[in-house]
Amino acid sequence: MVKKLIKSSIQTLRVLKESGVTDNLTKFPVNRFEIKESKRRANTPKSLDNIEVMNVKTEKQLSKITTIEELKTYIQNFKGCPLHKEATNAVFSDGNQNSKIMLIGEAPGHDEDIEGKPFVGRSGKLLDKMLNAINLDRGKVYIANIIPWRPPANRKPTEEEINICLPLIYKHIELINPKVLLLLGSTSTYALLKDKTPITKIRGKWFKLNINGKYIQAMPTFHPAFLLRQQKQKKYVWEDLQNVRDSINS
DSSP: OHHHHHHHHHHHHHHHHHTTOOOOOOSSOOOHHHHHHHHHHHHSOOOHHHHHHHHHHHHHHHTTOOSHHHHHHHHHTOOSSGGGGTOSOOOOOEEOTTOSEEEEESOOOHHHHHHTSSSOSHHHHHHHHHHHTTTOOTTTSEEEESOSSOOGGGOOOOHHHHHHHHHHHHHHHHHHOOSEEEEESHHHHHHHHOOOSOHHHHTTOOEEEEETTEEEEEEEEOOHHHHHHOGGGHHHHHHHHHHHHHHTTO
């Protein structure tokens, strides 16, 4: 008897499906907007409140760090950002720790992830040429990224990932204590300035950043990866680099 009822129900459902029926009516109305909203909340990343709580803990741990080597070890063992799970290496930095100029990029790419150094791919080679053009090189500047781990498929870091990593880059800047920061690209610019003005309008301008209680001059400019696609924009970065170089001698 039960088998016959099940078979009959299945047949009825098939007929309804073939007739184009998509929903089964109930005695009570269903708020489908509420269903969509609950699904959206379930797929939403960690709230800013949760990140702030996590960052307070991170900042407390970072307050005990006094050297670049200690910070490097801390970041290599940091598990707060999910990106570390798929990355080959935590890409920390390159260049001269005593430099007055600190360059900050977005996040590692494929080549950087393999070698464990920032800007070693095509954009890195272009960056080297740009530095050489104003009589600088990696031995005279210091280079780091907002995000130490490569995002999958070289995608842009999410705002959640950026916020999680902000205490790390703040501490990094504090320890290097540069005279000027050169922010390479829109991601590093927004992360530190919190200004959504397009990079085309904001580049080349000076900003005063409060980094853990100390003010540092910062200038946004185009990312080398952008210049590989937009060759005509190189002249503007040339101007920005000259301004940064000259600022440390003033």
